[in-house]
Amino acid sequence: MGGSPFLQNQWYVCARSADVTRAPLQRWICGEPIVFYRRENGAPVALEDRCPHRKYPLSQGRLIGDEIECAYHGLRFGASGACTLIPAQSEIPKGFGTRAYPITERNNLVYVWIGAAEKADDKLIPDFFENSDPAWAAECDYTHLEANWQLIVDNLLDLTHLTFVHKTTLASSGIQENPLIVTQEGDVVRARREMPNVEPAPIFRTMRNFAGNIDRFQNISYLPPNHIHIRIEACPTGKREDPDLVHHVVLNHLTPETERTTHYFWSICRRMRTQDAEIGALLRRLNKTAFDEDAVILRDQQKMIDTDPDGGVLVNLDADKAVSAVRRIIRRKMQEQAEPSAKG
Ligand code: FES
Ligand SMILES: [Fe+2]
Incomplete structure (x- = not known):
């Protein structure tokens, strides 16, 4: 396990709740093929998507009750991964089956545990209540990205790119001009940028009719291993006691698919006009x-890093303070994984 390029013993978001159904779904998580489905009682199941017989993907098969039947020679496996039927043989060898992954569901997201199953602990999952609380409305979506997950973490921690990449949606003045204040508590990194007296970016005209300039605030939190919580605040200039200060929250979960591709689960959550489907x-x-614009940047950036004869060394500038703090945390975690004795 020490040699894995991915952080092990972690919960990873593997699907939105609505994505896991009675139709088997294949998804690669951290380089591992997994088939997801629901039992008849609704509980989610995650099994290694390689039939132990001849390695055909189980996700090509069909469900019979809580079991999945391989589409090649008809072997069946239960939700625990144990083989329950071999059509051409009366006896099932002891312990024969496929691997079952710990799986759990929280805030309309499904999480799978990558690593040693006995270490899985639900309490390690952050509370993203904005995605499921009835006082909020959440738009939960998915984007497939052709880049390593850490490049996307970098992207979300350095929002100076909004001005250049997201001109029609998120850009406004005041981003470059104001510093990012970065703090760290354990492995949680927080970054805040205050932008007083700026013109509202197009996104701020969706829910409120700001007559003039606004004070805009970005509050970004990195939560290990791969979550970025962004709270966007906005109020008429000088009115910081505004009850609708929190404009919206963006939840970002970056789950490695391979070393070069990432599942990007994101939600836009709001407390204002929650019943208004048009606003949503x-x-x-x-x-x-905006995220499709990022996808193109990230794909092209990954390609240039991969083909750089100088090894794709990245440079940290002032705006990268949060980026470097998070990169340090991830590097340390990877080191501890590679040499457990280095821990402490
Ligand atoms: S490969 Fe699955 S039953 Fe043979
Ligand atoms: Fe972006």
Whole structure:
């Protein structure tokens, strides 16, 4: 396990709750093929998506009750991974089956545990209540990215790119001009940028009719191993006691698919006008436009890093303070994984 390029013994978001159904779904998580489905009682199941017989993907098969039947020679496996039927043989060898992964569901997201199953602990999952609390409305979506997950973490921690990449959605003046204040508590990194008296970016015109300039605030939190919580605040200039100060929250979960591709689960959550489906659709569209713009940048950036004869060394500038703090944490965790004796 020490040689894995991915952080082990972690919960990873593997799907939105609605994605896991009675139709088997294949998804690679941290380089491991996994088939996801629901039992008849609704509980999610995660099994290694390689039939132990001849390695055919189980996700090509069908469900019979809580069991999955391999589409090649008809072997069946239960939710625990144990083989329950071999059509051409009366006896099932003891312990024969496929691997079952710990799986759990929280805030409308499904999490799978990558690593040693006995270490899985639900308490390690952060509380992303904004995604499921009835006082909030959440637009939860998915984008597939052709880049290593850490490049996306970098992207979300350095929002100076908004001005250049997201001109029609998130950009406004005041981003470059104001510093990012970075603090760290254990392995949680927080970054805040205050932008007083700026013109509202297009996204701030979706829910409120700001007559003039606004005070805008970005509050970014990195939560290990791969979550970025962004709270966006906005108020008419000088009115910081505004009860609607929290404009929206963006939840970002970056789950490695391979070393070069990432499952990006994101939610735009709001407390204002929660019943207004049009607002929800508009927010989703604006953010999707922005994230599709990021997808192109990240893909091209990954390609240039991979082909750089100088090894793709990245440079940290002032705006990268949070980026470097988080990179240090991830590097340390990877080191501890590679040499457990280095821990402490
Ligand atoms: S490969 Fe699955 S039953 Fe043979
Ligand atoms: Fe972006």
